[in-house]
Amino acid sequence: MGRLAMVLCLSSTAAATAARTSGSVPACPPLRGNVTVKVPDIYPESADFAFSTCKFYLGSLNNGSLVEWDPYTSMGEIIEIPEVGHNPDFFLCGVDYSHATGTIYASVSARDPWMPYIGASLRGPNRLIHYSPQEKAILWQANVDSLVQEIERDTGSPVAGFQDSAEDADGNAYFIAAFGNAILQVDPDGHAIKFYSPERPATTYGFGGAFVTGDNVLVVADAVSHAFVRFELSGPAPSHPTVAAPRGHHPEPGPGPERQNGGGGGVLECDALVAPPRYQDRVCLCSAVVDRALSPHGAIAAYRSEDGWRTSRFAGAIPVEFGQAPDVWSTAQLATADRVYALSSALPYDESLAFPRTGSTTLVDITDKIDALVGELAPGADRSDGAGHAHEEL
Ligand SMILES: *[C@@H]1O[C@H](CO)[C@@H](O)[C@H](O)[C@H]1NC(C)=O
Numbered sequence: 001m002g003r004l005a006m007v008l009c010l011s012s013t014a015a016a017t018a019a020r021t022s023g024s025v026p027a028c029p030p031l032r033g034n035v036t037v038k039v040p041d042i043y044p045e046s047a048d049f050a051f052s053t054c055k056f057y058l059g060s061l062n063n064g065s066l067v068e069w070d071p072y073t074s075m076g077e078i079i080e081i082p083e084v085g086h087n088p089d090f091f092l093c094g095v096d097y098s099h100a101t102g103t104i105y106a107s108v109s110a111r112d113p114w115m116p117y118i119g120a121s122l123r124g125p126n127r128l129i130h131y132s133p134q135e136k137a138i139l140w141q142a143n144v145d146s147l148v149q150e151i152e153r154d155t156g157s158p159v160a161g162f163q164d165s166a167e168d169a170d171g172n173a174y175f176i177a178a179f180g181n182a183i184l185q186v187d188p189d190g191h192a193i194k195f196y197s198p199e200r201p202a203t204t205y206g207f208g209g210a211f212v213t214g215d216n217v218l219v220v221a222d223a224v225s226h227a228f229v230r231f232e233l234s235g236p237a238p239s240h241p242t243v244a245a246p247r248g249h250h251p252e253p254g255p256g257p258e259r260q261n262g263g264g265g266g267v268l269e270c271d272a273l274v275a276p277p278r279y280q281d282r283v284c285l286c287s288a289v290v291d292r293a294l295s296p297h298g299a300i301a302a303y304r305s306e307d308g309w310r311t312s313r314f315a316g317a318i319p320v321e322f323g324q325a326p327d328v329w330s331t332a333q334l335a336t337a338d339r340v341y342a343l344s345s346a347l348p349y350d351e352s353l354a355f356p357r358t359g360s361t362t363l364v365d366i367t368d369k370i371d372a373l374v375g376e377l378a379p380g381a382d383r384s385d386g387a388g389h390a391h392e393e394l
């Protein structure tokens with residue numbers, strides 16, 4: 001189990017609230033190609049792009065800090081978070097941009113659920129940090145511990161590992177627990193209430209990532225049901241989900257190329273979930289870091305939906321083969337208005353649990369690879385060439 005330890009905080013998910021390019025902010029100058037973030041020993045678990053400042057924000061898992069990176073000037077800055085930074089109780093997991101507010105949310109989880117192995121101990125503090133990139137200020141830190149304890153008393157089951165968030169059209173954040181599958185709704189002032197918890201919570205890894213669509217639908221990837229859990233936030237019963245597994249997964253991991261294409265065993269176990277604006281809410285990417293059947297360093301699995309995620313289909317996966325030393329996985333994907341990136345995460349995946357030293361980390365431009373997987377859903381794709389159907393049998 002030691003080797004899995006860090007896939008930790010499996011976290012993240014940079015959920016892009018797709019399709020919205022924040023009407024109120026001017027478009028960012030175009031970017032293309034890999035972005036190298038030259039900050040040493042960054043230990044990144046998650047990242048997102050802020051349309052409000054045209055900068056990337058990366059979370060440093062081990063340091064509990066945020067890194068701001070300007071891809072146009074290649075200048076970076078470390079943003080320290082009081083109480084969380086360099087605090088051995090915490091990991092900084094998910095980093096997520098809210099299109100409604102132009103701000104960044106950082107999901108901070110206790111370390112105990114992730115170290116020395118996943119699910120080690122389902123306890124410890126969790127915080128949601130709200131950061132304004134424009135004001136360069138932490139707006140608030142929501143301490144959710146008493147609320148979590150209340151939910152635990154009500155359900156008789158542990159709730160832990162808040163590793164990601166997604167934000168709705170009204171500026172509320174949905175803060176998701178990977179263990180116990182609870183969701184807290186945190187309003188724009190930092191006040192948290194229970195939004196959802198299952199009747200009979202599992203104690204294994206479940207909610208791994210989330211995004212909110214342009215129609216204000218919250219979609220969460222669940223590794224307990226291996227399905228997408230969908231909440232209509234603007235509907236009459238926002239906290240009553242519907243659950244539907246994606247179609248097209250092989251029942252068992254196949255040999256050769258099928259195996260490379262992922263989706264083995266009908267597994268939907270995501271460390272992050274993002275719906276890049278490029279595909280207008282019809283494609284999402286799951287950081288499939290845990291399933292080593294896909295490739296030695298995990299994979300990025302793509303899913304597609306043309307009915308607002310009522311139903312969905314596996315579209316294929318790309319193995320993470322970024323080639324950098326020491327041991328690089330991709331714990332999150334993220335997106336600008338028109339490109340898609342995979343975060344390179346050098347984290348301790350070996351028995352030592354030591355954090356590998358690095359000189360930089362790369363946001364790998366995977367746009368063309370994802371375009372190829374999703375065929376006619378890619379902008380400018382020729383709908384007549386059948387490319388989009390090539391993966392249907394998967
Ligand atoms: C992380 O902490 C190390 C040691 O304190 C420091 O050298 C490094 O600059 C920090 N990096 C970030 C991204 O916070």
Ligand SMILES: *[C@@H]1O[C@H](CO)[C@@H](O)[C@H](O)[C@H]1NC(C)=O
Nearest residue numbers: 033034321322323324364365
């Ligand atoms: C971007 O990074 C990936 C992964 O390291 C590499 O395979 C690819 O060649 C790079 N692209 C460019 C244009 O350098």
